Amino acid sequence: MVSEIRGTGSKNSFVGSKWLTLNMDDDIYLKPVRLQTSQDHLEYSLAAERRRIRLYHEDAYNNLMEDEYTLNDTEWENDNTKISTDCTHVESIELVLPPHANHQGNTFGGQIMAWMESVANISASRLCHTHATLKSVDMFKFRGPSTVGDRLVFRAIVNNTFQKSVEVGVRVEAYNCEEWTEGKARHINSAFLIYQAMNTKEECIMFPRVKASTKDAVRRFCGAIARRKIRLARKYILSSKQEKPISHPWDKGNQTYLIYNNVATLTVLAANHGWEPTSTMENIRIFTSEENDVLSIKVEMQVRVQSKQAYLLLSDLGLRPNWDLHYLSCKVIETAGEDDKIFYFTCPPVKQSKSRDFVALMSRRYPCKNGDPYVIAMRSVTLASYPPSAEKLRSEVQCAGFLIYSRGKDACQVSYLNQLTSGIMPYVEENLTGWSKSIVETAASCITFLETAQVYTTLL
Numbered sequence: 001m002v003s004e005i006r007g008t009g010s011k012n013s014f015v016g017s018k019w020l021t022l023n024m025d026d027d028i029y030l031k032p033v034r035l036q037t038s039q040d041h042l043e044y045s046l047a048a049e050r051r052r053i054r055l056y057h058e059d060a061y062n063n064l065m066e067d068e069y070t071l072n073d074t075e076w077e078n079d080n081t082k083i084s085t086d087c088t089h090v091e092s093i094e095l096v097l098p099p100h101a102n103h104q105g106n107t108f109g110g111q112i113m114a115w116m117e118s119v120a121n122i123s124a125s126r127l128c129h130t131h132a133t134l135k136s137v138d139m140f141k142f143r144g145p146s147t148v149g150d151r152l153v154f155r156a157i158v159n160n161t162f163q164k165s166v167e168v169g170v171r172v173e174a175y176n177c178e179e180w181t182e183g184k185a186r187h188i189n190s191a192f193l194i195y196q197a198m199n200t201k202e203e204c205i206m207f208p209r210v211k212a213s214t215k216d217a218v219r220r221f222c223g224a225i226a227r228r229k230i231r232l233a234r235k236y237i238l239s240s241k242q243e244k245p246i247s248h249p250w251d252k253g254n255q256t257y258l259i260y261n262n263v264a265t266l267t268v269l270a271a272n273h274g275w276e277p278t279s280t281m282e283n284i285r286i287f288t289s290e291e292n293d294v295l296s297i298k299v300e301m302q303v304r305v306q307s308k309q310a311y312l313l314l315s316d317l318g319l320r321p322n323w324d325l326h327y328l329s330c331k332v333i334e335t336a337g338e339d340d341k342i343f344y345f346t347c348p349p350v351k352q353s354k355s356r357d358f359v360a361l362m363s364r365r366y367p368c369k370n371g372d373p374y375v376i377a378m379r380s381v382t383l384a385s386y387p388p389s390a391e392k393l394r395s396e397v398q399c400a401g402f403l404i405y406s407r408g409k410d411a412c413q414v415s416y417l418n419q420l421t422s423g424i425m426p427y428v429e430e431n432l433t434g435w436s437k438s439i440v441e442t443a444a445s446c447i448t449f450l451e452t453a454q455v456y457t458t459l460l
Contacts, residue, residue, distance in 0.1 A: 025185060026158075048402065053116050058453060060230050061223075061227065065223065081208060082208070082211040083127065083208050083209070083211070083215050084210070084212060085211070085212060085213075086212050087127075088123045088126045089123070089155070090122045090123045091154065091156075092115070092119045092153075096151075098148055098151060099412070101177075105147045107152075112142075114141060115154055116191050117134060119156040119170060120168040120191070121134065123157055123168045124158065124166050124197075125197075126158075127210070128166070128359070131197065132166070133195060133197065133198065134195055136189075136193075136194045136231075137189060138227050140189070140190075140195070141191065143189060144188040146174040146188055150175060152175075153175070154170060155170070155173075155184070156170045156339060158167060158218070159192070159221060160225065161209060163206055163207065163274060164204040164205070164274075166194070167227065167228070168193050168195060169190070169220055170193065171189070171190055171225075172188050172189035172190070175185060181235040191396050218285070218380060225269065227401055229288075230407070232295060246396040246398050246421065247382040248382050249357070249382045250334070250382060255336055258338050258381060259336065259361070261379070265379065266272060266401045266403070272291065274289045274290070275287040275288070283301060283303075284297070284317045284443045284444065284447075286300075286443075287300070294420075296417065297418055297420065297439070298415060298416070299415070299416045300414070300415050300416045301413070301416070301446060301447050302411070302413055303450050304410060304451055305453075306410055306412065307374060307404050307406040307407075307412035308374070310374075310414055310450050311376070311404050313450055315362070315376045317330045317343050323446050323449035325445075326348070326442065328345075328346040330344070331344055333385070334385075339363060339364045340364075341361070341362050342359065342381060343357055343362055344357065347361065347427070350426040350427060355393070356392060356395045356423060357389075357392040357399060358396070358423075359386050360380050360381065361378065362378050363375075363377045365377075373403040373404050374402075374403070374404040375401065376401045376403075377401040378397055380396040380398070395421070395423025397418075400417060400418040402417075403417070416443075
């Protein structure tokens with residue numbers, strides 16, 4: 001295996017125990033790394049995976065940006081308090097002096113990063129009118145070197161806000177003495193930094209919505225959405241935390257509590273104010289919410305069918321394989337009444353793994369009063385008569401289900417919600433980064449199924 005490093009300018013690189021000088025026009029081929037211990041093999045494989053993720057990040061971003069993002073969010077469009085991102089523009093100039101550079105005269109990367117963070121912090125603080133705190137760094141990209149005597153121009157501006165966080169983009173251009181008078185610039189750095197702001201109670205404040213007034217601002221606005229989707233996917237897909245068991249044993253002593261918890265958890269999840277739109281179409285909108293290190297998704301579907309009809313069709317999980325390709329089979333294995341049943345269902349394999357199976361309690365409820373939704377809630381339970389098998393991967397559902405709101409005589413809004421677990425993540429992870437549109441396709445199939453079933457019912 002041969003690793004390749006291409007150098008521009010003259011800089012040093014440390015490999016193993018030797019320093020290599022990279023010349024401007026030379027390609028330096030490094031010798032393969034000798035792996036001696038099991039730890040060496042582990043670090044080697046992890047380095048290869050990190051490189052793959054870096055390359056994947058750029059492709060995923062391009063995929064998301066190719067889909068022209070249109071925010072058909074009525075609440076966002078009707079918000080007259082949106083602030084233009086232009087008012088958050090900050091520009092700063094720094095002169096690179098000898099203390100800012102190494103012995104070869106190249107500016108320290110850490111020094112440039114510190115200057116970039118300072119100007120980005122001012123930009124974020126202009127929006128929230130208080131001190132902003134750096135939460136995370138999405139990317140620092142070094143495009144070229146700078147040297148002693150260069151004038152560095154730092155430009156920062158808010159790209160987008162996500163309720164309790166804001167993304168600030170920073171661009172750095174370098175001028176030498178001749179370029180400064182001629183106005184020629186070298187683009188040497190770019191970065192995207194995520195900020196939060198706290199109130200006196202140490203709680204994260206809500207950032208105001210922003211609007212993009214120029215073509216470049218729209219590009220940055222959409223780019224921030226794409227990067228956030230990738231961050232969420234990266235955080236939860238790569239998480240190594242071991243989940244605690246979600247399922248509780250199903251027996252006569254705890255049935256009432258499990259049923260109550262099933263309905264209440266879904267209702268509370270739907271009432272969460274942290275839903276952020278990630279994809280919007282004419283009849284389908286997709287939202288995500290991140291709270292207490294738990295990622296949830298919500299899919300809203302506008303359906304031309306009576307709400308009661310949709311409720312009856314969706315609560316019959318035996319019909320779900322007809323419209324949801326993620327279900328292979330579904331059957332009732334125990335009942336606790338007409339509206340509370342335990343189902344066993346199987347799902348197809350993902351990425352050459354085994355098929356998955358679930359044992360889940362389904363609780364459905366009629367509206368208590370006008371304006372309330374129909375509720376179809378699901379969560380995993382443990383049933384002694386259906387233990388895990390070696391042929392399938394037993395997975396769990398933490399909280400999932402449908403809320404169905406009436407929107408007139410022959411129309412309703414169907415909201416599907418799911419708190420993602422490690423067992424569910426493989427089916428949606430590529431949707432988060434734009435590599436798949438299976439969520440949209442499944443939602444469209446659900447709409448077609450409900451509306452077609454309504455036609456059949458009318459004919460009968």
